[in-house]
Amino acid sequence: MIKNALFFLLLGVGVFFSSISQADPWKEMPSEQLEKTLSDKFHGGEYSSKGADSCLACHKKSDAVMALFDGVHGDMNNPQSPMAGLQCEACHGPMGKHNRGGKEPMISFGADSSLDAASQNSVCLGCHQSTELMSWHGSAHNLDEVACASCHKVHAAKDPAFDKLAINASCTACHTKEGADLHKRSSHPFKWDQMTCIDCHNPHGAPGEAALKQFSVNDTCFECHSEKRGPFLWEHAPVTENCANCHNPHGGVNESLTKARVPQLCQQCHADDGHGSRVDAGQSAFNAGKSCLNCHSQVHGSNHPAGKMLAR
Structure with missing residues (x-):
């Protein structure tokens, strides 16, 4: 009798969690429909009154989520940090009814995101406006629909895109031909990390060819070979x-x-x-x-x- 009761109890729990997992129709939404849903949420502006506390009630067990507080984006003492303002919702959008069984989508980033690169990047560009980014919209990375999250890692103590020992590996993960050239017998000192790709190139775009920081190839070379x-x-x-x-x-x-x-x-x-x-x-x-x-x-x-x- 007890075994039967336990069986039906576990069955009921399984059905309950199964229904929750199936209650996320937005995960299967086409990108255009998902983008419209998120846009409507932004216009609705239903932000949580408890901020990050509402998010962490479910997500605090995730090491990837908690790593945010080790970096600049999670620094509440920095007035320019998202965590000092709308907190998680500054990037992921208004919570709305998302915390009620995940009934509404939130903005997600990276390779697993259902949003296209332009939609993801628009969130980053909402804060990150500088002279280094002035050519972004005409850059090869933007035109090839590369998301900021493809190179940058926000939920981390240190963004690998700013780590001199990781920059070259990050670039050559996509630029494989150039990565092979770096290891040939005659090369600049890339393989010893004495030089990085961004010493010559601006990955966010530049007015000159090949996203070079200087206007021409020669001007770039003359920076060192004067x-x-x-x-x-x-x-x-x-x-x-x-x-x-x-x-x-x-x-x-x-x-x-x-x-x-x-x-x-x-x-x-x-x-x-x-x-x-x-x-x-x-x-x-x-x-x-x-x-x-x-x-x-x-x-x-x-x-x-x-x-x-x-x-x-």
């Missing part, structure tokens, strides 16, 4: 045009990150005219190692009066 800046009395055309004509900035298998070995690199522009450096020429004092650089060592430019051929 001795190549010039102006020179005798200039080398491909150098003044674009450093990337000869170099792969992410790394390569040739010396000095060059795209090809010398003389093949030079002969992409300089046709074989019987000069001693041609590939099929025999060894001589002028072409040992088949390298144009044996003589033309000042390939980035020369200020020597007799340096027209970039030899001195």
Whole structure:
């Protein structure tokens, strides 16, 4: 008798929780309908009178949720922090009837969110407005519908996007070709974390090409390689045009990150005219190692009066 009673009690509990799990029709909503529902909730403005306490009544057992209080977004002493204002609802939207068995949706972020990237990002951009973000709307990441939460982690003591030791891994998780180049024999010191991708690029967009912080490739390179800046009395055309004509900035298998070995690199522009450096020429004092650089060592430019051929 007791066993039967216990069986029906457990059965009733199972049915109860099953009904709750099925009482979330919004989890199956199309993105457009979900967005409209959330928009209506915002216009309704039914925020909880108890703020985060209402959320933590259910979510405090989640380590991922509680990690918020280890970072800047959960700092109640910072007036610019969401936790100092509407708290959880500042980002996740008005609670409404959500705490009554999860009957209403809340804004969620990340790969598991049913909202598109633009809707998620609009919440972040509500607070984060700065000169570094002024080009975001025209950036490749925004146009490719990359969500802020794809790179940034809010519920954490330290956002990995601001951790110098984690930035490169975060970028190369998507930019796999560039990630492979970083580990080639000739490269900038990325693999020792002495340089990061954001030393050159602004992931939130920039007016120049490839989201470079400087307006051009050359201006970016000259930030560190100032001795190549010039102006020179005798200039080398491909150098003044674009450093990337000869170099792969992410790394390569040739010396000095060059795209090809010398003389093949030079002969992409300089046709074989019987000069001693041609590939099929025999060894001589002028072409040992088949390298144009044996003589033309000042390939980035020369200020020597007799340096027209970039030899001195």
